[in-house]
Every structure is written in structure tokens, then in C-alpha cells.
Amino acid sequence: MRSPRNVPASGGGLVAHLPAALGGGGVRLYDWQEGPAARPDDPGTPERLGELLGRLHGLALAAPDPPEPWYEALDEVDWEHLAGPAAARRPWQELLAASLPGLRRLAALVTPSKPDDLITCHLDVQCSNVVVTDRGWVLLDWDDTGAGCADRELAMALLRWFTADGVDGAAIRATMAAYRAAGGTAVLDPDRSFAMQAASCVNFVAAQARLALDGAYAEHHADAEEGLMHALTALPEVATYHEVARFAAAAPAPPN
Structure with a gap:
């Protein structure tokens, strides 16, 4: 790695x-680090991603600190306020209002990690944090490294890399095969493994909506609205979580 x-x-x-x-x-x-970012549609990506995550999780390094609340819990959010009159005439108001049922479904999946499952995770394995070099992949942005569960980091990575244009089952199976070969043992539970991704998604939407409405930070409104629109447009469905877990389960079982 x-x-x-x-x-x-x-x-x-x-x-x-x-x-x-x-x-x-x-x-x-x-x-x-000079080089282009990794691409999900590159034929070699599933093998390289699986190897990277398998090596990281195979180390099973102890986490010295508890998980960040951002990944584990949700702030109290008055969604009706954020999507109501306060947001009138904002470009994202209607989209946020229409997304409230989906946000609540995601929120229902958020649960704290089991302490015995925590290891040191990267927590941000996405395409923009991987540079392709002549020596192989280089993983950037270790600043958020901290406590997490291997299955939750794996679930988030598979969602980020292989669901932009529908769930790419072949890529997920290939990633999981490489993950197992590299020492990764995490197994995705459709009811628990996506909690970190769901928490991050809901917390991000709430944070950007609050920022976009906060008059004390007018200089950040445009960026907040852009981030909010992007997040709402790409809001995952619970059915997608289950489909990703199903394809991941079709890969070879972890070694004994």
C-alpha cells in the first residue's frame, strides 16, 4: 500500500x-504525487481497489480513539424548517423537500459501531484520493484516518466507485475477489454495513442546508448550495445498498 x-x-x-x-x-x-486520479471504469480498477482495501483491513490496526460522530450518529435536524419557508425560492428547496422520505430511510439505518469491530480505517477511499503512478496506486488524504469498521469502509468504497451509473455487479464481485486474496475478511450486512455511508450522507445534506441558510456565512452560500444539489441528486436508495451487498456476497468467502 x-x-x-x-x-x-x-x-x-x-x-x-x-x-x-x-x-x-x-x-x-x-x-x-504526479498522475491522474483512478477511474472506476478502468478495467484494472476492481483488482487494485480490492487489493488496497484488503491490505489495509488485513492489518487490523487498533484504533486509539473512538469513531468520529459524523460517521456514527445524526444531529437533530428540523427538516421541515430546512425545506420549508426558510428555503423559499432557493434552487434546492423543492429537491430537498422531495428527498425528505429518502433521507429518513437512510437515517433509520444509522447505528453505532460495535467496539470490538473497530480498527484504524482510511475513511475516505474515493477516486479523487487515489493517484495512478508508474509504481501503482498511491492513496492520498490520510488526514481523516481513524476508527471505523472494515465492513462499513468497504461498503462505502463499493458504493462510491461502482454505483454512479447503476450498480456494477461484475466490478463489485471482482473487487471482492481481490479483497479476499489480499487478506480482507469483512462481510457486508445489508442492514448494518451501510450505516457509515448513510450517516455521512445525511449529515452532509443537513450541514450544507444549514450553511446555505446561515446569513453569517453568505460568502459560503454558493459552495454550500452546489454541494447540497450534488448530494441530493446522488442520494442513494436503500435498495442500492441491498444490491451492492448481494453482489459482494457472491464473491468467495473469507478464508478461515
């Missing part, structure tokens, strides 16, 4: 701290 090389800070550590005038936060610097 390849990732960008860390560039040490002046003191030798991997994290440098910004001046207080710039917020005082910690930053990390990595080598630049």
Missing part, C-alpha cells in the same frame, strides 16, 4: 504548527 512520503518539519516532527495569527492549527506536508 503506497502513500505520499511525509516531509518532516524543521524540528524533525511530522506536524508543524501555524502561527496564532493563522489559527495555530497543525499541518502536515507530503511529497507531491
Whole structure:
């Protein structure tokens, strides 16, 4: 599994701290990786994606901290307010109102992880975070790495990579075969494994709708509305979760 090389800070550590005038936060610097982003429609993608996830999950590294709430729970959301008069004449108001039943179906799937299932996960394995190089794939953006369940990260990856134009069952089966060969043992449960993806989706929609209506952040309204429209247009169906799980189950069983 390849990732960008860390560039040490002046003191030798991997994290440098910004001046207080710039917020005082910690930053990390990595080598630049040249190359195009991975493509779901590339014939070699299922094998490479399965190998990447299988190696990562096969390590089963202990997670030092609890999961981020973003992936595990939902904020209390007044959807009628967000999609009601406050959003009148906004370009996304009607789409959000029409999407409320689907958002509630996704919300019903959100459950906390079982503590014994938690390992260290990347948590953002998507096409834009994978660079194709002459040495193979390089996985970027490790900044969100943290506690997660292998089956939930696997489910999210399969959804992101192979459902944009309908569920690509052949690609999912090929990914799972490579995943098993690389040491991955996660099994998708259609009722639990998609909880992280559902939580992320619902939380993102709520956050962008709130931001788009917040007068204190007018400079961010356009970006929030664009993100909201994209998320609502691509809102997954629970039936899609079940279809992905069915194709994943058709792959070879995990080794004993």
C-alpha cells in the first residue's frame, strides 16, 4: 500500500504548527504525487481497489480513539424548517423537500459501531484520493484516518466507485475477489454495513442546508448550495445498498 512520503518539519516532527495569527492549527506536508486520479471504469480498477482495501483491513490496526460522530450518529435536524419557508425560492428547496422520505430511510439505518469491530480505517477511499503512478496506486488524504469498521469502509468504497451509473455487479464481485486474496475478511450486512455511508450522507445534506441558510456565512452560500444539489441528486436508495451487498456476497468467502 503506497502513500505520499511525509516531509518532516524543521524540528524533525511530522506536524508543524501555524502561527496564532493563522489559527495555530497543525499541518502536515507530503511529497507531491504526479498522475491522474483512478477511474472506476478502468478495467484494472476492481483488482487494485480490492487489493488496497484488503491490505489495509488485513492489518487490523487498533484504533486509539473512538469513531468520529459524523460517521456514527445524526444531529437533530428540523427538516421541515430546512425545506420549508426558510428555503423559499432557493434552487434546492423543492429537491430537498422531495428527498425528505429518502433521507429518513437512510437515517433509520444509522447505528453505532460495535467496539470490538473497530480498527484504524482510511475513511475516505474515493477516486479523487487515489493517484495512478508508474509504481501503482498511491492513496492520498490520510488526514481523516481513524476508527471505523472494515465492513462499513468497504461498503462505502463499493458504493462510491461502482454505483454512479447503476450498480456494477461484475466490478463489485471482482473487487471482492481481490479483497479476499489480499487478506480482507469483512462481510457486508445489508442492514448494518451501510450505516457509515448513510450517516455521512445525511449529515452532509443537513450541514450544507444549514450553511446555505446561515446569513453569517453568505460568502459560503454558493459552495454550500452546489454541494447540497450534488448530494441530493446522488442520494442513494436503500435498495442500492441491498444490491451492492448481494453482489459482494457472491464473491468467495473469507478464508478461515
